Amino acid sequence: MSEAAMKAGERRHEKFEGLVERAQRYPPVPTAIAHPCDEVSLQSAVEAARLKLIVPILVGPASRIAEVAAQGKLDISPFEVVDAAHSHDSAAKAVGLVRAGRAEALMKGSLHTDELMGEVVSREAGLRTARRVSHCFIMDVPAYQSALIVTDAAVNIAPTLSDKIDIVQNGIDLAHALGVSDVRVAILSAMETVNPGVPSTVEAAALCKMAERGQITGGVLDGPLALDNAISPQAAAIKKIVSPVAGRANMLVVPDLEAGNMLAKCMSFLSGADAAGIVLGARVPVILTSRADVLITRLASCAVAQLVAAARRADAAAALH
Incomplete structure (x- = not known):
């Protein structure tokens, strides 16, 4: 920890930093982010991508996402954006990306947890397992x-x-x-x-x-x-x-x-x-973050999802042999 941080009373987050470092040994996981329509959730996606934890697919109203990115000076040009009408549509389309095999993780943006989880556990179009x-x-x-x-x-x-x-x-x-x-x-x-x-x-x-x-x-x-x-x-x-x-x-x-x-x-x-x-x-890990979380906590959640996805890929490969 730096001397300035010590004087400020800050602490290192060694356990979470260790999770991030461990996750970075694996390829970033394609992640459908449902309704990243505030600066906190969009910043999380950008930073997690920079650290090679996830490959974000931004699912939500495209104009609103672009507006938030401009206001926060966040570069989202490398990321795919899937347009959605509103938060419920964002959740449904994010889950659809998983069902189509295009995403290996889900991440909550600026929508209610119930909206996202409702789509995850839907019996008709969700991601239920045994x-x-x-x-x-x-x-x-x-x-x-x-x-x-x-x-x-x-x-x-x-x-x-x-x-x-x-x-x-x-x-x-x-x-x-x-x-x-x-x-x-x-x-x-x-x-x-x-x-x-x-x-x-x-x-x-x-x-x-x-x-x-x-x-x-x-x-x-x-x-x-x-x-x-x-x-x-x-x-x-x-x-x-x-x-x-x-x-x-x-x-x-x-x-x-x-x-x-x-x-x-x-x-x-x-x-x-x-x-x-x-x-x-569920069929993929679902990252739930809070707007009150500090950035390292949100990144740790992404790292956990990446490690879970990597373990599932390893299990699937082992099952083939």
Whole structure:
């Protein structure tokens, strides 16, 4: 970090910068950007393209996109623009580019998340797979030793046990795509013991047994765990919880959307964490960013999508052999 940055109280985002550097080892991923009609979303596309994370296809009202580019002094001349009438049409046409095989990722522009996700999960023309669609935050928490995956805090409101199987597997697969070989999954609740009166503790125990029986693969699960026992070795030791996960989790599975939303925002606003966002379980990764995100967070979200796309290409190639 530069001396000027230190004086200004800025911090390096080492975990996110590492994600960007890792993603740059792979070819940029063709990405349909739905309705990039404000400076934040268009700047994100331009900068992500400059860093060779994505090849943007800008989908939205062409005149409006050109106006925003001119106002922000952003050069969009290298990018394809697909004209659309309005935000809903932008979402539909962006999803159509994926279905046509022209894009390997989707990115939210200046439209509502519901508009884009509505097209993604449409039964007729969407991007559904056999997996449940779920969201993962990749959290860069300054005081924690590794990036933390938090799931699901944005899509599934009150997931069932069946939903949570896919939510956990989506998160584990994401961790592998990010280069994490030792995926330690904490299934969170308000306590670390199974209590029939608290359904999330029963579901946590069931998920752990499913992992033991090979129904969930690629990670080590433990739960139920309270948050302190999941991330603090001292708290885990005091409670005499001994497992490969307790005190050193790198993936946190929350009971429901409300708990996940509160956890992620507590990390962001009380711990100074940044949160990259990605939706998994569809045919391609979906990049969800917020206008409040700093640029490195938006770029990290693009890097995550690029790494997921690269992992899927590798899996497809391996399947052919």
